[in-house]
Amino acid sequence: MALTPEQRQARMDALKAEREKRMADQVAQRAASNPMFDPSNRPEAPAPEDGFLFYYSWVGGATSGEWKLYRAPNTQNNIEKYGARAFGGETQQSGSTAAGANALAQQPLLEKDQYGNIIGYTLNGKRVGSSTTASTTASTTASTTASTTASTTASTTGSTTKVGLTQADIDAAVAKAVAEATAANNAMVAQMKAEQEAAKFATKQKASDKLTALFSAYGLQSLAPFINTRIMADVSEEMLLLELYDRPEYQQRFPGMASLRKKSRTITEKEYMDIEKAMTQTARFFDLPKGFYDGPEDFGKLIGNEVSAKEFQDRLQVGQDLSRTLNPSVKQQLIDFYGVGEGDLTAFVLDADKALPLIQKQAKAAQFVGIGRAAGFELRGITSGQAENIAGTESYAKLSERELAQALGQAGQLRRTQKRLAGIEGQDYSEQEALSAVVEGSPQALLASQQRAQREGARFGARGGVTGTSLRSTATPI
Numbered sequence: 001m002a003l004t005p006e007q008r009q010a011r012m013d014a015l016k017a018e019r020e021k022r023m024a025d026q027v028a029q030r031a032a033s034n035p036m037f038d039p040s041n042r043p044e045a046p047a048p049e050d051g052f053l054f055y056y057s058w059v060g061g062a063t064s065g066e067w068k069l070y071r072a073p074n075t076q077n078n079i080e081k082y083g084a085r086a087f088g089g090e091t092q093q094s095g096s097t098a099a100g101a102n103a104l105a106q107q108p109l110l111e112k113d114q115y116g117n118i119i120g121y122t123l124n125g126k127r128v129g130s131s132t133t134a135s136t137t138a139s140t141t142a143s144t145t146a147s148t149t150a151s152t153t154a155s156t157t158g159s160t161t162k163v164g165l166t167q168a169d170i171d172a173a174v175a176k177a178v179a180e181a182t183a184a185n186n187a188m189v190a191q192m193k194a195e196q197e198a199a200k201f202a203t204k205q206k207a208s209d210k211l212t213a214l215f216s217a218y219g220l221q222s223l224a225p226f227i228n229t230r231i232m233a234d235v236s237e238e239m240l241l242l243e244l245y246d247r248p249e250y251q252q253r254f255p256g257m258a259s260l261r262k263k264s265r266t267i268t269e270k271e272y273m274d275i276e277k278a279m280t281q282t283a284r285f286f287d288l289p290k291g292f293y294d295g296p297e298d299f300g301k302l303i304g305n306e307v308s309a310k311e312f313q314d315r316l317q318v319g320q321d322l323s324r325t326l327n328p329s330v331k332q333q334l335i336d337f338y339g340v341g342e343g344d345l346t347a348f349v350l351d352a353d354k355a356l357p358l359i360q361k362q363a364k365a366a367q368f369v370g371i372g373r374a375a376g377f378e379l380r381g382i383t384s385g386q387a388e389n390i391a392g393t394e395s396y397a398k399l400s401e402r403e404l405a406q407a408l409g410q411a412g413q414l415r416r417t418q419k420r421l422a423g424i425e426g427q428d429y430s431e432q433e434a435l436s437a438v439v440e441g442s443p444q445a446l447l448a449s450q451q452r453a454q455r456e457g458a459r460f461g462a463r464g465g466v467t468g469t470s471l472r473s474t475a476t477p478i
Contacts, residue, residue, distance in 0.1 A: 371401075433448070
């Protein structure tokens, strides 16, 4: 049965919260094991040297990434783009994602000179980029001066002498430098892209491995190709779990889950398997035949109807009590009332569509009528519903089968005696009066029987009848 949009959203929200908590715990554990795995604190990069700027960037997810050290030519553009990442300290990352890892909680300040040139970043008195910029400016100035001087000298000397660099030489050198810088930048971009793709793939593979291991523990190794394909297709773990619930393999392994979700009564697969395990142990304890109630399909309907392991045990106990003491009268009543033969007892007590109290009441009803008739009660015309109502009262429900048989035997003896005495007085004595006196302990029924016995004693003395003393002994309820 497909989930409603509200149920699907609620399930996704619960799975997302659980996943985020699990990932946050993993982030904390990784950070404690290695500072380079801590997205909440960036390491301090080395100082600029040899014309390069160094900086750290976080690559990958919060649970799989790490700090990577990069370098870039120490130009104004690179200082503006990467200079802030040269500083170490607390970052803006929190929770289970890597968002904010590449930004410090206290951001460095970008500084420019009076001409608008970028001279670096500063944080807590430290500056990144200024010395290299000054060096670059000085170098450029020196180069320009040298070039100008060389050009002037060449012009003064005359057309027959070539001294210094020509404009073509300068243009070629500039073109070469630009090409080399472009190539280096392209290589760096390609490297970063490759690393990002590798980190993304590693994150996907980790998620695939985790879900595969989880469902393999449930006996669902066959889902591994489906899990890997969907994860690599950028399907989130939460959405994938919802898709897995609709897979035939999952529904065959956990047939009761669909019924539980329909009732908004969800449990985890581990809880489901724990119930199965407890039911299996109970089935073995009660010596159920091998192959009977020891597989997923056997327990699915019970679990789907919210039958707990304890209730499963109580149901089997009812069946065992009936089968161990099943006399012909009780057996006949089970057949007459419910069509239950001796071989159908287990199916009767494990009927998932029936609640345990009803099964217990039906078993007690069959015992009441069967044992009662064996004790001499006709119980003429009594229906299963009437028998269930009587057997469900406190007076009957509290009695074990042995106690019920004893009470009905005493009631039968009282019925025979009182029926004879009532007949002498021209009265009727109902079966219910005997049951009320002995089983239910009715004061009125007891008093009426005692008075009838006393009148008998007054008429015939001690020669016959039942005395008040013997009646009280017979009619005392248990």
